[in-house]
Amino acid sequence: MYELLKNLGIWLTSGSEWAGSDGIAHRLAEHLQYSLLATLIATAIGLPLGLLIGHTGRGAFLAINLASFGRALPTVGLVVLVFLAGGLSMLPVYVALVALAVPAIVTNTYAGMTAVDPDVRDAARGQGMRGHQVLFQVELPLALPLIMTGLRLALIQVVATATIAAYVSFGGLGRYVFDGLAQRDLVQVLGGAVLVAAVAVVLDLGLSGLQRFLFRHRTA
Amino acid sequence: MTIDWSWISGHTDDLTTLTLSHLQAALTAVLLGLMISLPLAVLAHRVRPLRGFLLGLSNVLFTIPSIAVFVLLLPVSGLTRTTTVIGLTIYTLVVLLRNTVEGLDSVPARTKEAARAMGTRPLRTLLTVEFPLALPVIMAGVRIATVMSISLVSVATYIGDGGLGQLFTDGFQRNFPTPVIVGVVLTLLLAVVADALLVALQYVLTPWKRRRA
Secondary structure: OOOHHHHHHHHOOOOOOOOOOOOOOHHHHHHHHHHHHHHHHHHHHHHHHHHHHHHOOHHHHHHHHHHHHHHHHHHHHHHHHHHHHHOOOOOHHHHHHHHHHHHHHHHHHHHHHHOOOHHHHHHHHHHOOOOHHHHHHHHHHHHHHHHHHHHHHHHHHHHHHHHHHHHHOOOHHHHHHHHHHHHHHHHHHHHHHHHHHHHHHHHHHHHHHHHHHOOOOOOO | OOHHHHHHOOOOHHHHHHHHHHHHHHHHHHHHHHHHHHHHHHHHOEEEEHHHHHHHHHHHHEEEOHHHHHHHHHHHOOHHHHHHHHHHHHHHHHHHHHHHHHHHHHHOOHHHHHHOOOOOOOOHHHHHHHHHHHHHHHHHHHHHHHHHHHHHHHHHHHHOOOOOOHHHHHHHHHHHHHHHHHHHHHHHHHHHHHHHHHEEEEEEHHHHHOOOO
């Protein structure tokens, strides 16, 4: 165990491992690119959908069931399926990652919207606010904490799962996990896993910092 | 992408075996997860300084990719079912621990004080008052953990024991979509059925919630 950790330390800190097109720096950039782009696409799909369902109250059934559907969908199977259907491209990976992230975002957005006090909503309407004004000036700001929780959850899952890009022969930190697995090189696998976990934790802390910045004027 | 129906009818025995093995891995993991997380949750609920540490630790474990978890367990437990179950159990802990702590938090202080005033001892209060009242939130966690485990078993296919996940590897290697589609559909079905059964179980376990229905 000690030997393993020592080798891991050497692997993580040696300059030669970080440089070049299959170096850690490059793989890290790839992993970030996959994760952030997939989360961005998922947000672009899931956020409006969640807001619409929460605002109109229609499709609540969809929002609730989408969550368990998203959790039940086996990501590996989805990647392989899109891969067999669409051939070798990054598309399967993005499809799988977006499919993973959308449900978490939709359900948390919806949950945030339903948690808004109906009296506050009625008061906004009573003051003559129109539907879109109520949505953007009242409901959205109040629902934001839960929306952010959904985004953080989605991002963590996407970062951890982006590892599978390497399964269909693309880059990212999953390369170390899969190559290490093939070569029975435990240090490499461990290194890949540690880096993925570090990326997820750092991004999560970043989003929670952003969240705190956005709500700095709130006392509660 | 067409489905080869004759392949399905020719492999019903294999599919049954894989489905059962899949289910067994997922359910064992959830049961183990519950056995570990219930006492830990009580600890996190009672001892404030431990709370942040335990919840933070489980969150970090959640960020490690499942493939890596399985591979890292290889030196410990080898290419066996044990590795699959340990890996899955780690993932269930995140959801189970958080929900159980939240469930215990949601029990009104007044209720606990009432129990104490009637002379109920702490352990008995925990078992007969706090856990039953926390049950809806705990069960929500159990449902999420179960569905998540069922979906995650297939990742263990990389270490040779993925239940229905073996259909994905099979289809991928032979460039043959049918087993992959069947695997995805069966996994989703298992998750839906398991979730419905848990909803029914919760209905049975919380009779006081039924009055208005």
